[in-house]
Amino acid sequence: MYRSIIFFLLSFFLSINLIAQEDTLKVDSIPKPISSGNQIFDSLFLSTDTILSVNKDTRTIGSLLNRLINKAQQHAIELGNIKLKLSEDLDTVKMAEDIPTIRDFIGSIKENAIEDQENLNLRYLKGIDNLIVAVNEENNKFAKIINDRVVDLTEVGNTITAIKNDSLFNLSLRDTTLVPVLNNELKTLKNTLRNVDSVFFNQEITLAKFQARISENAILLMDLRQFLSINQNKLESKYWEKEIHYPWEPSDFKKEQTFSEITVESTMVNLLILFLYFKRNLVTIIGITLLFFVIYLKLKSIVKSISNEKEFASLILDRVKYFRKHTLAATAIFSTPFYLIIFHRPPLMFVSILSLLMVIAATFLVKEQFGKKFFTYWVLFLTPYLLVALTGLQWKVAYDERWFLMVASVLFIVMGLLTLKDLRMKNFLGSTFLKIASVFLIAIEFFSLVMNILGRYNLSKTYAVAGAINFYRAVGLFLFVMVTMEAIYLLVEYSKKGADGFTSFFDFQDLQKRMRGFLIFFSAAIWLYGLIWHLGYFDKVYRFISEFLFQERVLGNTAFEFGSIFLFLIILLISTFLANNIAYFATMQDQKTALTRKQRLGSSVLLIRLGVLIIGFFIGATAAKIPLDKITIVLGALSVGIGFGLQTIINNLVSGIILAFERPIQIGDEIVVGPNSGTVKDVGIRASKIQAYDGSEIVIPNGDLLSQSLINWTLSDKKRRIELIIGVGYSSDMKVVQTILMDILTRNRIMKNPGPKVYMQNFGESSVDFRLLFWVETMEIWIEMRAEVMAAIFDAFSENGVEIPFPKRDLYIKSIPDPWEEKISGPNQDPTPPPPTEQNS
Structure with missing residues (x-):
């Protein structure tokens, strides 16, 4: 509308101007431009x-x-x-x-x-x-x-x-x-x-x-x-300098505040810090608390489900030490170590609360793992542990604690000695760990006691607190490893659903071995971090490691950092761990779902492993900022060494890749390579494993699998032909023998197509040989069927009077020596001739 009004006004204005221009033109009669x-x-x-x-x-x-x-x-x-x-x-x-x-x-x-x-x-x-x-x-x-x-x-x-x-x-x-x-x-x-x-x-x-x-x-x-x-x-x-008098000297320190006043003040400050930390991490704390109860309820329901539904519930639950009786405590032990690493820079009181929760939960499980005596020591010395942990929360120096710390150090030394005495004649899972932990407790508390006597109060207190807390934490972390393995066992058993269940094919012992090393490393890292942190060396260690890893160094014209190399190696280790475990789980899944040989992944798992390793290598090189052009230079230099010293290894590696693509063998195949025969258990990058029929494992380089003649009994199917050579006497009725043999080969587990065959094979020195050929469905039963058929033949021949001949030899004596005399000995007589008698001349 505005534009219409403007257009109207402009048109009106232009009309007036045009009329004026026409008048001007008429007056002047002189043309002017627009x-x-x-x-x-x-x-x-x-x-x-x-x-x-x-x-x-x-x-x-x-x-x-x-x-x-x-x-x-x-x-x-x-x-x-x-x-x-x-x-x-x-x-x-x-x-x-x-x-x-x-x-x-x-x-x-x-x-x-x-x-x-x-x-x-x-x-x-x-x-x-x-x-x-x-x-x-x-x-x-x-x-x-x-x-x-x-x-x-x-x-x-x-x-x-x-x-x-x-x-x-x-x-x-x-x-x-x-x-x-x-x-x-x-x-x-x-x-x-x-x-x-x-x-x-x-x-x-x-x-x-x-x-x-x-x-x-x-x-x-x-x-x-x-x-x-x-x-x-x-x-x-001043950490190692003398602070106060020796115990036998009169007191020389000023007492500005009483111990109770310092305790109250420290408690208030600690609560303030804890409140501020909770306020900053409220969402995380609520989340992990809810997660804890979810895990607890899930594990409790698993135990209940196994006891109610599983066929061998009593057998399964007899192997469960912790979750069957103390599900809540076991869940707390399982969760606490993760909470120690989730929170960033937690205050001392927060860490102390988590440690206390772990100790309380461990109290319910110690007896099951370490026995009644150690449980008694654990409970008896729990009060000194709590008091020492509380003194560690004091903000100010309170020299009144000196005598208490001396008594506490002595008590913990006694605890360590009693534990060692109890373990002297015992050997069970965890006994070696407990001995090492007791030696650590004795050593660190003895050092604290000596430093206390020498007047190094703060040093003594630091080591006394660190020794007690980290001994109890070490026991809790050991129980964490055992509880985690038990949780995995419960999950595996709960997930089994008969023949179709994925975890039915899991070898739990193998899975436990794979997880145990990682869990021990994880627990040891948490314990070592806590020890360094309590001793007050964390900042120094952190600075030293940071300077060592991230300080730029020069080698020739190349600048590098140890941190980049370390990161590269860590990523390679993780890639190796993932490659092995992905291959393991893929193999388990393959055994469950693959009904025929063609559906199996088999040796293709090697390609998965190689793919993960190659991806991990390039990710590690990229993360460590290693130029790929320099990697190619290094590989080019190594090619000379590969051409001479490493050609066998490279040959086996390339052969493994060829095996993965051509798939002449698969995991589970029955093969014969040279003098070795057995079942393929693993196709590796460099070599493959065959489990022989006597139970031994044979490692065969991949190059030999390609260069030597390979017999694969299960390449197309699992059927196996069995051949027997049976000899009978010349006096036997051959038609009857052939009928008996054919009747025996009409058994249920002998295939009808192709059908069994009986041929007269050979006229031997002492027997007429028959050749029996018959097929069975799978390799697994061929030895059993061979023995069954042979036993049936022997029984049938015995019943029908068919002779099974054996080799005979006739001995002809052409002449007898002159001095030789034949003497027939009766029963119980010595057949040895008497010695010749001497005659008098």
């Missing part, structure tokens, strides 16, 4: 020096005004979007309250640290560091909100600047009544721009204030961390 775009533009707007973007060469007023109105509408839309962005809610009220609170909190922490500088210990500094992390995360959260808003305002500012610089806002109509719609549009646009610019300016000032406060908090936090780092270095340098 008005240009510049004349039209100047006739509508005042001339300015800042009009840059409007094209004055437009030939018609309609098109010119149309462009101006479109541009005004575009700017109106842009300003509308800007108003929406500026109206987005920013919770400045909460930030205005919390940011000063953070600043005050940082100041109070530093003030208290300076006041307690004489009583600082490493546990205090670790706790303060956890507080700083919590406060810093809160401050960074506000900083991120402000920075995101600043980015948005920067885009808004650029848009406003571009709109301001548009020449549209410099246009002024000569006559505002001439085009009122355009005039109103420009006025509205200028007012909106002015308002938006004002709001934008105010928000910029507000954000600048908050940025300054957040930056101030960040500087204070950095200063506080530097202060704590300096004090930590001082404490570490």
Whole structure:
């Protein structure tokens, strides 16, 4: 509608101009050109020096005004979007309250640290560091909100600047009544721009204030961390120095606070840190708690289902030590180690709570694994363990604990000695582990006792706490390995559904062996991390490992890092682990689903293994930033060695790949290679395994499988022909013999097609030989059927009087020596001739 009105006005205006021009022409009778775009533009707007973007060469007023109105509408839309962005809610009220609170909190922490500088210990500094992390995360959260808003305002500012610089806002109509719609549009646009610019300016000032406060908090936090780092270095340098008097000397330390006051204060601070940590990780904590109960209910239902539904429930559950009686405790043992690694930089009290949960859960399982005596020691010394763990949560030095720590060290040494005495004549699963753990407990507590006597209080306390906590944790982690294996066993048995069940083909012992090594490594890593962390060496070890791994080194013209090499090797190890286990599970699935030889994966599993290894190699090379062109150079250099020293290995490797593609043998085939025969158990990258019929396993290089003659009894099918040679006496009725043999070969497990055959084969020295040929369905029964047929032939020949001859020899004596005399001896007489008697001359 606006355009129609403008068009009407323009048409009216043009009509007046045309009439005026006609009058002028009539008066002057001098022809003049039609008005240009510049004349039209100047006739509508005042001339300015800042009009840059409007094209004055437009030939018609309609098109010119149309462009101006479109541009005004575009700017109106842009300003509308800007108003929406500026109206987005920013919770400045909460930030205005919390940011000063953070600043005050940082100041109070530093003030208290300076006041307690004489009583600082490493546990205090670790706790303060956890507080700083919590406060810093809160401050960074506000900083991120402000920075995101600043980015948005920067885009808004650029848009406003571009709109301001548009020449549209410099246009002024000569006559505002001439085009009122355009005039109103420009006025509205200028007012909106002015308002938006004002709001934008105010928000910029507000954000600048908050940025300054957040930056101030960040500087204070950095200063506080530097202060704590300096004090930590001082404490570490004095770690091995004498702090207090010897036990036989009078007290020489100042007692500014009582032990109870320090305990209350430390408890309050620990609870504050724990609350802040829970607040930051609330979703994760709720999630793992729900997951724990889901796992518990699932395992409990599995045990119940097995006991109610399985045919051999009693046999299965007799092998279950933990989940049958103590499902909740076993689930806690199973879950806790994972919780120790899920949470990032947990406070000491949180770790202590998880360790306590593990110890409480282990109390219900220790008796089942280690016996009644150790269970008694475990429960008896549980109280000292709890007290020592509580002293480890003290933030300040309390020298009153000295005597308690000495007694605790002695008690734990006694516990270790009693355990070793109990295990001296015992040998069971876990006895060796328990001996090693007891020796560790004795050694570390003895060292703590000696350091306590020598006046190294903080050093003594650190080792006493670390020894007790990590001994109990070690037992808990051992139980974690056993519980996890038991959980796998339950899952395997629960998943069995007869012949069609996937896990029915699982060799659980083999699966257990595969998992045990990984679980032991996982548990040992968690235990070692906890020991280093409790002893206070974690930061040093972490810095040393980081510098060793990530420091750039130069070899010739090549720069490298040990970290890249280590990462490459780790990825290769993971690839090898995945390749072996994928091949294992694929083989199990293959045995379950493949009904015929053609449906089996068989030796194609080798291609899967090779594929995983190759992918792992390239991922490792890419992650370690190893240039592929240098790898090709190395491979080119190795080709010389391959051509000479490694040609046999490469031959076997290539032969393995050919076997995988041609598939002349499959896993489960019955083959004969040279002098070796048996069942194919594995087709590897370099060699294959054959299980001989006597139970031995024969490793045959893949090259020999291709270069030697290979007999595969099951290449096309599993049928096997059996051949027997049966001899009968010359006096036997041959037709009767043949009838007897044919009757015997009409048994159920002997195939009818092809049918059995009986041939008269040969006239031997002492027998007439018959050749029996018959087929059986599978290789598995051919030996059994051969023995069954032979036994039936023997019985039938005996019943029918058919002679089974044996070789006979006739001996002819041509002459007898003269001095030889024949003497016939009677029963019970010595046939040896008497010695000759001497005659007197």
